[in-house]
Amino acid sequence: MSKKIYVHLADDHQILIEGIIAIINTDEDIEIRGYSLTGKEVIDWFSKKGNSADVLILDITMPLLDGFEVLKYFNKNGIRQKVIILSSYDDIKIVQEMLSLGCSGYISKKSAGEHILEAIKAVAGGEQYFSSDIQKILLKSFAGQQVPAGAAPNKFLTETLTDRELDVLKLITEQLSSPEIADKLSLGISTVETHRKNLLRKLKVKNSVGLAMYAVKNNIV
């Protein structure tokens, strides 16, 4: 009856891939069109002529390139791909960042399998889909944003990190000191310390340990 929906899967856990394939195969309207185990594979697959999918189901944690980078790549290259994030992270910052990068859905790995099918159909039909736990988080974040009347907060995200800040943050998690980071990135020590200060402020943490914890929780490392 309805046209088939083509799906591409991306997750570094092959067991999960196989499981989702098994779940999707129970639905006649949806068909798998390949899968990828790393972010780089995703980009390679979509770059190859003839390869396409109505919906990409994308994990965040992946080697080589993570989910963030994949979406950034799509945006940078003008690729309008419908993407559902499938993640175990329910951090509001991550969900918001993914939304700002243009994903059409976000479902938690805690969800039941049928929700994947629902999500695929909704997103393929041009709607958005969020699993119930993600919906709660989003609602809570909106509720918490009780802005004083008159203010005009037009940014959806909390402050985003710049590329350079991410470079520094990654090296911090590798236990490098500021002088060492400066050396590695060929920067002045002052510059690295400036990035550190901005990271502390943006992420609202107290010290380098807080930065590391943030990086781990948000899978930047």
Added chain:
Amino acid sequence: MSKKIYVHLADDHQILIEGIIAIINTDEDIEIRGYSLTGKEVIDWFSKKGNSADVLILDITMPLLDGFEVLKYFNKNGIRQKVIILSSYDDIKIVQEMLSLGCSGYISKKSAGEHILEAIKAVAGGEQYFSSDIQKILLKSFAGQQVPAGAAPNKFLTETLTDRELDVLKLITEQLSSPEIADKLSLGISTVETHRKNLLRKLKVKNSVGLAMYAVKNNIV
């Protein structure tokens, strides 16, 4: 032909559970006997009269009680349950800790689904099973342990942390400084710094960030 192997699954990601069920259902020799979404459910299930399984497939990251705690509970109560750890962690310290807690197998979520079936059969037959990437890690750790002839290293784990050191480590991950930790634990600052020094030495990390990363990876926080 052969007797059926009964399996219980434990993972907080329902999608993964459903996927593994689908994979296992392709094998006639293996049958699922229930699943759990938290560590507490696992313990409750095995405590209930009549419930048993030849093999428990156990995730590490779970709410309420994690995989470590489940194994500790089994050991404390004299329950000899064959357990296969199914985890996305490939940290040698975690693998070793799980082994020391008596698990019979350890497979990475990166593995292919057929390896789960192999693992279940091997472990049910009294053998051990490790997926190839875990095998590599174990071999490397053994190779690194080139102990001078004559030495008698009878501990399997790397140096263990004392209670006090764990107290300090936890507070470090909460972004407290040494003076703040000293205040919270009613200790002298010197004492806290001594614990810090010993932590850095024992865990072979460079700085507080390394301590935090260790704590996260090993589920201390």
Added chain:
DNA sequence: ATGTTTCTCCCTATAAATAGGGAGTCGTAA
């Protein structure tokens, strides 16, 4: 063209962390 962000670097100062060392108490296990 003008504003905004990013990236770069500098200054001053204080607080904290790291790196060595030593040393005393207390309990427990050999």
Added chain:
DNA sequence: TTACGACTCCCTATTTATAGGGAGAAACAT
């Protein structure tokens, strides 16, 4: 009883990190 580990605290010294501030150059968008 003695030895060992855990826990406590102190000393000296150097290196990093944190906390303010400012400021110029380049890229980008409105």
